[in-house]
Amino acid sequence: xxxxxxxxxxxxxxxxxxxxxxxxxxxxxxxxxxxxxxxxxxxxxxxxxxxxxxxxxxxxxxxxxxxxxxxxxxxxxxxxxxxxxxxxxxxxxxxxxxxxxxxxxxxxxxxxxxxxxxxxxxxxxxxxxxxxxxxxxxxxxxxxxxxxxxxxxxxxxxxxxxxxxxxxxxxxxxxxxxxxxxxxxxxxxxxxxxxxxxxxxxxxxxxxxxxxxxxxxxxxxxxxxxxxxxxxxxxxxxxxxxxxxxxxxxxxxxxxxxxxxxxxxxxxxxxxxxxxxxxxxxxxxxxxxxxxxxxxxxxxxxxxxxxxxxxxxxxxxxxxxxxxxxxxxxxxxxxxxxxxxxxxxxxxxxxxxxxxxxx
Amino acid sequence: xxxxxxxxxxxxxxxxxxxxxxxxxxxxxxxxxxxxxxxxxxxxxxxxxxxxxxxxxxxxxxxxxxxxxxxxxxxxxxxxxxxxxxxxxxxxxxxxxxxxxxxxxxxxxxxxxxxxxxxxxxxxxxxxxxxxxxxxxxxxxxxxxxxxxxxxxxxxxxxxxxxxxxxxxxxxxxxxxxxxxxxxxxxxxxxxxxxxxxxxxxxxxxxxxxxxxxxxxxxxxxxxxxxxxxxxxxxxxxxxxxxxxxxxxxxxxxxxxxxxxxxxxxxxxxxxxxxxxxxxxxxxxxxxxxxxxxxxxxxxxxxxxxxxxxxxxxxxxxxxxxxxxxxxxxxxxxxxxxxxxxxxxxxxxxxxxxxxxxxxxxxxxxxxxxxxxxxxxxxxxxxx
Numbered sequence: 144x145x146x147x148x149x150x151x152x153x154x155x156x157x158x159x160x161x162x163x164x165x166x167x168x169x170x171x172x173x174x175x176x177x178x179x180x181x182x183x184x185x186x187x188x189x190x191x192x193x194x195x196x197x198x199x200x201x202x203x204x205x206x207x208x209x210x211x212x213x214x215x216x217x218x219x220x221x222x223x224x225x226x227x228x229x230x231x232x233x234x235x236x237x238x239x240x241x242x243x244x245x246x247x248x249x250x251x252x253x254x255x256x257x258x259x260x261x262x263x264x265x266x267x268x269x270x271x272x273x274x275x276x277x278x279x280x281x282x283x284x285x286x287x288x289x290x291x292x293x294x295x296x297x298x299x300x301x302x303x304x305x306x307x308x309x310x311x312x313x314x315x316x317x318x319x320x321x322x323x324x325x326x327x328x329x330x331x332x333x334x335x336x337x338x339x340x341x342x343x344x345x346x347x348x349x350x351x352x353x354x355x356x357x358x359x360x361x362x363x364x365x366x367x368x369x370x371x372x373x374x375x376x377x378x379x380x381x382x383x384x385x386x387x388x389x390x391x392x393x394x395x396x397x398x399x400x401x402x403x404x405x406x407x408x409x410x411x412x413x414x415x416x417x418x419x420x421x422x423x424x425x426x427x428x429x430x431x432x433x434x435x436x437x438x439x440x441x442x443x444x445x446x447x448x449x450x451x452x453x454x455x456x457x458x459x460x461x462x463x464x465x466x467x468x469x470x471x472x473x474x475x476x477x478x479x480x481x482x483x484x485x486x487x488x489x490x491x492x493x494x495x496x497x498x499x500x501x502x
Numbered sequence: 503x504x505x506x507x508x509x510x511x512x513x514x515x516x517x518x519x520x521x522x523x524x525x526x527x528x529x530x531x532x533x534x535x536x537x538x539x540x541x542x543x544x545x546x547x548x549x550x551x552x553x554x555x556x557x558x559x560x561x562x563x564x565x566x567x568x569x570x571x572x573x574x575x576x577x578x579x580x581x582x583x584x585x586x587x588x589x590x591x592x593x594x595x596x597x598x599x600x601x602x603x604x605x606x607x608x609x610x611x612x613x614x615x616x617x618x619x620x621x622x623x624x625x626x627x628x629x630x631x632x633x634x635x636x637x638x639x640x641x642x643x644x645x646x647x648x649x650x651x652x653x654x655x656x657x658x659x660x661x662x663x664x665x666x667x668x669x670x671x672x673x674x675x676x677x678x679x680x681x682x683x684x685x686x687x688x689x690x691x692x693x694x695x696x697x698x699x700x701x702x703x704x705x706x707x708x709x710x711x712x713x714x715x716x717x718x719x720x721x722x723x724x725x726x727x728x729x730x731x732x733x734x735x736x737x738x739x740x741x742x743x744x745x746x747x748x749x750x751x752x753x754x755x756x757x758x759x760x761x762x763x764x765x766x767x768x769x770x771x772x773x774x775x776x777x778x779x780x781x782x783x784x785x786x787x788x789x790x791x792x793x794x795x796x797x798x799x800x801x802x803x804x805x806x807x808x809x810x811x812x813x814x815x816x817x818x819x820x821x822x823x824x825x826x827x828x829x830x831x832x833x834x835x836x837x838x839x840x841x842x843x844x845x846x847x848x849x850x851x852x853x854x855x856x857x858x859x860x861x862x863x864x865x866x867x868x869x870x871x872x873x874x875x876x877x878x879x880x881x882x883x884x885x886x
Binding site: 173174175176179182303304310312313315319388392394396397398399401435445 | 599
């Protein structure tokens with residue numbers, strides 16, 4: 144009990160899922176909103192993956208969508224061609240109702256195939272991460288960005304000429320195996336894995352490389368090794384996200400993973416707060432939801448979206464949440480401002496007096 | 503007395519059943535969703551579509567309202583932008599189906615967006631009519647997915663047969679975008695049909711993606727192969743540049759295009775002298791008698807002649823509104839069944855019906871650009 148009191152997140156996180164599920168079943172949250180929530184989850188995993196590489200290790204990547212494409216296509220090949228999930232019964236294993244709220248545990252074999260596909264997608268993406276990461280060790284900044292950009296485009300070109308994945312016609316017939324549960328599960332898993340990474344000696348080494356590579360080298364950090372670790376790790380997470388994307392959209396087209404998608408993730412990361420796990424969560428959530436909220440003003444949608452982005456970067460150059468972390472992550476690494484939810488109320492009220500005191 | 507009573511009872515029953523069969527549940531308002539590329543590289547199509555929707559709204563207003571069995575029903579069109587991105591097309595479909603509760607969806611204008619959105623509409627049982635999703639896979643997504651245009655294999659085949667039989671040319675070269683579903687589909691269909699009827703493909707050159715703006719490498723190879731005609735199955739954003747650079751590189755043989763060229767802007771941007779004598783296949787001709795009223799009405803609203811995507815959007819809308827009026831029940835299934843029995847006279851031609859694969863039976867026309875405007879050459883039925 145004491146442990147649960149200290150780690151309230153283990154109660155709150157499943158409760159949030161239950162709340163969304165119940166609201167969806169009660170028709171208060173319709174499937175459109177659920178779809179947007181699922182996209183937020185997928186983008187969140189992607190932004191966390193980019194955060195490991197860019198935010199923590201300081202390596203620029205403009206080819207993150209390439210890793211995502213690898214994960215998406217490999218997992219789709221596993222679930223639709225190698226072990227076709229449609230050959231297994233999709234009947235729910237357990238299904239019961241409390242009032243009008245239905246609960247079910249979906250078919251075990253299909254879920255296992257999905258997890259296998261996701262793992263395969265992640266592993267193959269990680270292999271690509273190793274292939275790209277190793278020769279790019281000597282590159283920094285813009286040069287590395289160009290290499291990763293080229294990688295993303297090469298992946299897209301390979302997909303375009305591969306008959307098994309439908310060439311440039313796009314891949315159809317992918318089973319719809321991802322649901323809100325799996326995306327929520329993997330999003331939370333990613334957040335906590337990234338948190339543990341950041342709080343470990345690996346994460347601190349990566350951050351040392353980001354802050355000053357020469358200094359990190361002098362104190363005995365094997366910079367080459369940690370950079371490759373960051374690359375492989377980031378690519379693996381991106382591959383997982385790709386698998387979620389493939390099994391949510393059930394249709395894949397190489398142009399979906401164009402470099403504009405990679406730059407989208409860079410924008411999400413910087414708008415949320417680069418280097419901060421909480422910032423990545425906020426950036427992905429806010430900027431995925433924003434274009435959908437702006438659908439009301441159809442023609443001016445992208446104008447307003449762009450304008451808001453400019454304003455965010457102008458007035459909060461460190462991102463919406465730059466340099467802060469949510470307290471529930473329980474980070475112990477120094478130099479990070481911890482943000483308590485209970486601060487929110489006092490923060491709004493006291494902001495003025497704090498500013499005055501600062502002067 | 504007893505007989506009279508029985509007779510009365512029978513009459514009542516009959517009347518009851520007749521009245522019952524006619525008293526379908528007619529809502530006060532019907533929402534129709536539409537989606538297209540309002541922004542992005544194919545934004546011209548999206549705007550053309552929105553003008554077609556405006557024309558449909560105007561026609562309903564001019565007729566004094568939309569009536570189902572004598573009851574006036576308010577028709578609301580809700581438009582969504584796909585930006586030409588598949589994931590946003592899925593979002594748009596989810597919003598239209600779940601948030602707005604539309605009865606049916608018109609669009610999207612490109613095949614990829616339609617296939618992506620069809621995963622949602624098919625599962626939800628919402629009929630979707632793509633205006634210009636020409637890829638053969640579009641209607642294979644399910645029995646709720648229709649289209650208002652021809653399919654790529656037919657267009658490629660007709661282009662091939664026109665070049666071989668009418669123009670008498672046997673050596674063709676192709677330049678196409680291998681990143682694009684539409685362009686690749688047309689290229690494959692053309693290549694296959696042209697070879698099958700005894701033509702020779704002397705050169706196939708590909709470029710990747712709409713961002714490519716320089717085609718000199720491909721065009722140099724095409725010039726070296728010395729073709730009699732160059733087939734350019736490309737989108738409106740690439741085609742003018744290809745044609746201009748072709749002339750600049752000294753390729754002066756005729757070019758043959760596809761229905762995405764069907765805009766006056768294509769001729770203006772390419773330069774009338776560069777496309778003089780060029781042919782293209784499309785779904786309808788502005789010169790046709792059946793299209794005159796539509797073209798005039800469209801010009802009045804949009805200030806320009808309708809492009810192919812606007813024209814097909816208008817036809818998709820007409821087909822849908824007609825099906826809603828005929829539907830036995832005003833729901834997805836009823837409208838879908840009514841769509842299958844469509845038989846309408848449209849700007850592109852009379853007696854348009856759907857075949858069992860939910861593709862319309864429409865003839866194709868070949869147009870030629872002369873003196874800076876497209877003119878009707880001939881009509882070719884798909885079976886030829």
